[in-house]
Amino acid sequence: MYLDCTFGRGGHTKKILERLSSKGQLVSFDLDDSAVEVAENIKHQNFRFIKTNFSKIDDFIKDNSLTGVLLDCGVSSPQLDDPERGFSFQAKGPLDMRFNQKQEFTCKDIIEEFSEKEISTILWKFGEEKESRKIAKFIIKHREKNSIKNTLELAEIIKAAKAIKTKKHPATKSFQALRMAVNSEIENLSVCLEKIKEKLIKSGKLVIITFHSLEDRIAKQTFKPKINFHEKDIPLIHKDVPDKFKISKIIYPPPEEISLNPRARSAKMRIIEKL
Ligand SMILES: C[S@@+](CC[C@H](N)C(=O)[O-])C[C@H]1O[C@@H](n2cnc3c(N)ncnc32)[C@H](O)[C@@H]1O
Structure with missing residues (x-):
């Protein structure tokens, strides 16, 4: 079971579908009405699109069954390039900036x-x-x-x-x-990461692409071991041992990618694996 929490215009989703085995499932989320239109054109029997906030993934994913999760934070290029959405300071548009047009x-x-x-x-x-x-x-x-x-x-x-x-x-x-x-981006991200943490299988991986130091910090903090003050005094019973995660170093886009897509220049990617 794979999740693409930020479908956008489906770039990552389509790449995952190209590699999905017949037993694999992909569920993608986004809040944007324009994402729905793109998702409706993807015909694949192992794919499902859900228009919702990624902070609510547990409404749809009941088991702890996630093999791979992708989170590509922030705004998509088509959202930024559409003046009517109000994300750009370079084009005249309304003071809007909502990912979810129903908000x-x-x-x-x-x-x-x-x-x-x-x-x-x-x-x-x-x-x-x-x-x-x-x-x-x-x-x-x-x-x-x-x-x-x-x-x-x-x-x-x-x-x-x-x-x-x-x-x-x-x-x-x-x-x-x-x-x-x-868009309450930091709140939604923290809630979503806590849920992903629970729902990843052992050796399951989260790939997170962030554009802001706060986002990267939250990702690191969510998955790094928490201090347990009783550890020294009270022997830990197996079931209480928290899950451990391996957090990769930041992976930066290579220069070729930046020259093709200058907006990638501030992207930072980490791979976080449940051990
Ligand atoms: C950087 S874009 C993703 C682009 C995508 N990877 C692609 O290949 O097209 C981020 C997307 O996440 C969506 N998004 C942001 N916050 C969200 C949230 N809390 N829940 C669901 N989708 C969200 C935005 O609407 C936007 O389409």
Whole structure:
């Protein structure tokens, strides 16, 4: 039993299906309506697509039966390239940023309703944006006079707030942070990883691709051994011994891949195996 927790447009799913034996099963998840359309065109008797949040995998996978799980975090290129989804600071679009188009909460709610402190916390926590406070101040000042109508206006306000110049577009980190907040990405990832941890078979593997240091940290923390303070005093009974995992070093995309797909440049992959 294999899972692709982040179907996207099915790139990984199709590759897994090419190698799946007749006894293998693949279940893929995504929240995005556009993913559903692509998944419906994959005709394979051992494949099932479920439109749901990957934090709910245990609603569908009842046994501890997972041989391999793939998690490719973040936003997909087609989502980023569609201005109507509001993920891009380079094209005019609504302040949206939802993976799940049925979700009510959007980026507009943060920009219009959240306090200066709340906005700066989001930018700092999820974007590691050094000028988070200044950007939040500028957003609040601007919205007191005029509403912030679209992604380009927001990107301009962020640009005006920033004093530190970098190679990247000044709104890169803030847009990433807002997207992560809109979609509760860190919360969903932590819940999902805990469930995968339970449901992997021995020698089963999770492959996780992350784009943010917080995501990689959570993956490492979830699978590294927890300190057991009783270990020295009380002999452990076999059934209480927690599962152990081997966590690979970070695997970076090779230069050829980055030149074909520049968005891969900040990807970090780890393979985590249940021993
Ligand atoms: C980087 S893309 C995956 C691309 C995919 N590997 C491919 O080959 O096309 C991440 C996908 O995960 C989806 N996603 C993000 N958070 C999710 C969640 N909590 N539950 C289900 N899907 C999620 C997004 O909608 C997006 O389509």
